[in-house]
Amino acid sequence: MLEKREFYINGQWVQPSAANDCAVIDPSTEDPCTVISLGSQADTDAAVAAAKAALPGWMATPPSERIALVEKLIGIYNSRAEDLAQAMSTEMGAPIDLSRSSQVGAGTWHLNGFIEAAKNFQFERPLGDHAPNDRIIYEAVGVAALITPWNWPMNQITLKFGAAAIAGCTMVLKPSEQSPLNAMIFAEIVDEAGFPPGVFNLVNGDGTGVGTQLSSHPDVDMVSFTGSTRAGTAISKAAADTLKKVHLELGGKGANLVFDDADEKAVKRGVLHMMQNTGQSCNAPSRMLVQKGIYDRVVEEAAAVANKVEVGPASQEGRHIGPVVNELQWTKIQDLIQKGIDEGARLVAGGTGRPDGLNKGYYVKPTIFADVNNQMTIAREEIFGPVMTIIPFETEEEAVEIANDTPYGLTNYVQTQDGARANRLARVLRSGMVEMNGKSRSAGAPFGGMKQSGNGREGGVWGLEDFMEVKAVGGWTPET
Numbered sequence: 001m002l003e004k005r006e007f008y009i010n011g012q013w014v015q016p017s018a019a020n021d022c023a024v025i026d027p028s029t030e031d032p033c034t035v036i037s038l039g040s041q042a043d044t045d046a047a048v049a050a051a052k053a054a055l056p057g058w059m060a061t062p063p064s065e066r067i068a069l070v071e072k073l074i075g076i077y078n079s080r081a082e083d084l085a086q087a088m089s090t091e092m093g094a095p096i097d098l099s100r101s102s103q104v105g106a107g108t109w110h111l112n113g114f115i116e117a118a119k120n121f122q123f124e125r126p127l128g129d130h131a132p133n134d135r136i137i138y139e140a141v142g143v144a145a146l147i148t149p150w151n152w153p154m155n156q157i158t159l160k161f162g163a164a165a166i167a168g169c170t171m172v173l174k175p176s177e178q179s180p181l182n183a184m185i186f187a188e189i190v191d192e193a194g195f196p197p198g199v200f201n202l203v204n205g206d207g208t209g210v211g212t213q214l215s216s217h218p219d220v221d222m223v224s225f226t227g228s229t230r231a232g233t234a235i236s237k238a239a240a241d242t243l244k245k246v247h248l249e250l251g252g253k254g255a256n257l258v259f260d261d262a263d264e265k266a267v268k269r270g271v272l273h274m275m276q277n278t279g280q281s282c283n284a285p286s287r288m289l290v291q292k293g294i295y296d297r298v299v300e301e302a303a304a305v306a307n308k309v310e311v312g313p314a315s316q317e318g319r320h321i322g323p324v325v326n327e328l329q330w331t332k333i334q335d336l337i338q339k340g341i342d343e344g345a346r347l348v349a350g351g352t353g354r355p356d357g358l359n360k361g362y363y364v365k366p367t368i369f370a371d372v373n374n375q376m377t378i379a380r381e382e383i384f385g386p387v388m389t390i391i392p393f394e395t396e397e398e399a400v401e402i403a404n405d406t407p408y409g410l411t412n413y414v415q416t417q418d419g420a421r422a423n424r425l426a427r428v429l430r431s432g433m434v435e436m437n438g439k440s441r442s443a444g445a446p447f448g449g450m451k452q453s454g455n456g457r458e459g460g461v462w463g464l465e466d467f468m469e470v471k472a473v474g475g476w477t478p479e480t
Contacts, residue, residue: 005037007204008187010050011197017042022177022206027093027323027362028313034091036180039203044172044213047201051143051170052219054198059140059168061196066166067118073193074111080189084154087181089314092150093322093362094277096315102277106155110459113443114162117460127472137471140168141245142221144467145214147207147235148183149227150176150325151280151384156226156249157186159447159458161200167467169222172201174210176227178325207231215239215246222247222467226282229382229408229452247466248454249282249447251382252410255403256285257425259396260293262415262437267298269438270413271305271388275366278321279386280329282453283411283433287372287379288390289399295392299348299370302390306349309366309386311358323362324385330362333385337367340378345369345389374402382408396421404430410449411435432457 005021006013016037026033039047058066077084084107085099094103127134144164148156153175164171175183187202203210211231215223215238225235226249239246256270267288274284290298310320324330337352350367364385372379372389379389393399403412411433414425426434432449433441441447446457456466 005035007039007043007047008184008191008200008202009043009047010054010201011191014046016040017046022204024091024178024180025326026090027325028315030327030360030362034181036177036204038177039174039205039210041213043203044205044210044217047172047203048143048214048217048219050198050201051172054196055140055142055170058170058196058199061168063118063121063123063166063168066168067115069193069195070111070162070165071115073189073195074108074115076189076192077107077111077186080185083185084182087185088153088179089322091181092153092179092325093314095312095318095320095322097317097319098277099314103152103154106152107158109443110155110158111162113460114166114463117444117464118166121461121464133474133476135473135476137473138167138465138468139471141467141469142169143219144169144171144222144224145217145220146171146173147211147214147223147225147227148173148175150178151277151282153179153182154186157183159463160224160226161186163458163463164224164467165195165199167464169467170199172203172214172220174203174205174214177204177206180204207234211235212238216241218242220244224456224466225249229454232454247456249456249458250410250449250452250454251408252282252284252449252453253287253380253382253406253408254283254285254411254413254431255287255289255406255429256413257399257403257415258288258290258294258298259416259418259421260291261417262294263417265438266415267301268305270415271302271368272309274388275306275309275321275386278324278364280324280384282382285411285413286383286388287374287403288388289393289402290390291399292392292394299390302368302388303348303370306366306368306388311355311363311366313361321366321386324364325362327362329384330364333364333383333387336378336381336383337387340369340372340376340387340389343376343378344371345376345378346371350387374405380406396425400425400428404428407452408449409451410453
């Protein structure tokens with residue numbers, strides 16, 4: 001068992017100020033895989049002080065040099081890809097092939113996307129032809145607290161780090177205490193890339209400790225948080241007294257609208273997308289809305305697809321799904337599956353308990369419920385496991401009403417060959433993202449939601465702008 005107790009503060013690995021040990025559990029085995037220390041107020045203060053001291057110099061560094069350092073970091077990141085993959089597979093349960101391809105690959109994708117966006121970004125620009133002596137300056141927000149989740153660790157760390165670094169912010173990262181090892185490897189990558197001391201700092205901790213300390217800290221100018229809606233609410237309240245900028249990427253309960261003219265792969269695609277990462281994705285298509293003319297066939301097909309999804313240890317190669325992250329999540333998912341049964345939904349695949357042959361580890365059966373109505377608990381709460389509900393509808397208008405009848409608004413999906421219908425739905429579905437017929441968003445597209453799915457956008461130009469303030473200057477003197 002590897003012990004990792006150090007924090008990365010002001011360009012150095014330092015010992016925590018107090019012994020407050022926390023075991024990290026391998027969800028495939030239920031055994032500890034490492035021990036970390038949770039930070040104290042003194043550790044948080046030290047990291048914030050380092051970031052604050054480094055801010056003037058980093059803001060004054062030309063954007064081209066900040067971009068070049070991120071480019072250098074990508075090369076080191078790629079050389080450490082297997083270390084990152086093994087860490088995430090062990091600590092949060094992503095099957096090793098998924099960890100190598102998607103979990104690690106997401107980081108490279110986002111960092112390259114920020115570089116592409118930044119090279120064309122005007123940090124200083126004219127207001128317009130009507131005001132030749134006015135300038136708009138985009139400058140860093142300041143010290144940014146980055147609080148990231150366990151489910152897609154490198155995806156979220158790089159979405160925040162890449163934008164913040166290029167924008168000129170200095171940072172304190174608090175990764176999830178459930179999956180801290182990949183973040184510590186990332187700190188080693190930042191160090192090797194040669195970022196100035198204090199630009200990036202890492203303190204391990206939990207939400208009620210370091211998370212709250214960062215959110216309420218008077219010298220933190222911005223909090224960028226990804227996680228549950230409940231935690232996002234707590235962070236907003238903690239940040240309110242200092243009026244800092246708060247950027248939230250929160251939960252979801254995405255609807256996947258399957259019309260009677262959907263392509264032949266739509267149902268399988270929807271089920272497998274739901275099961276990816278063991279259902280632990282905020283943008284998972286967890287509610288499949290199906291037009292009544294094809295409803296019975298779709299239910300049968302969805303059940304057949306789910307029954308073929310294999311479950312196994314994260315260390316095992318292959319296209320199976322792994323465990324959920326911990327016992328708390330496993331118990332919550334089991335309770336919600338039972339709630340679905342108790343409220344009268346028809347269980348067509350999966351159910352409670354572990355899959356056959358897996359008596360240890362936080363494994364969940366790939367589960368499908370049919371005959372669900374949108375007022376059932378399983379249709380309203382984010383389950384965050386491999387559980388999908390199927391809800392019938394008759395008309396396009398009814399489908400929209402059901403899809404929008406949720407406190408969340410992250411991602412919705414549409415399956416239809418009618419282009420005009422698809423475009424109509426894109427305009428009326430209340431979510432930050434809409435994906436059509438299996439077409440994912442392209443590089444540089446913003447990720448984010450509305451309603452209780454959060455605010456702000458990550459990725460591309462929008463991600464850069466979220467870490468910047470806009471300054472208007474009148475009477476600008478042309479420089480020669």
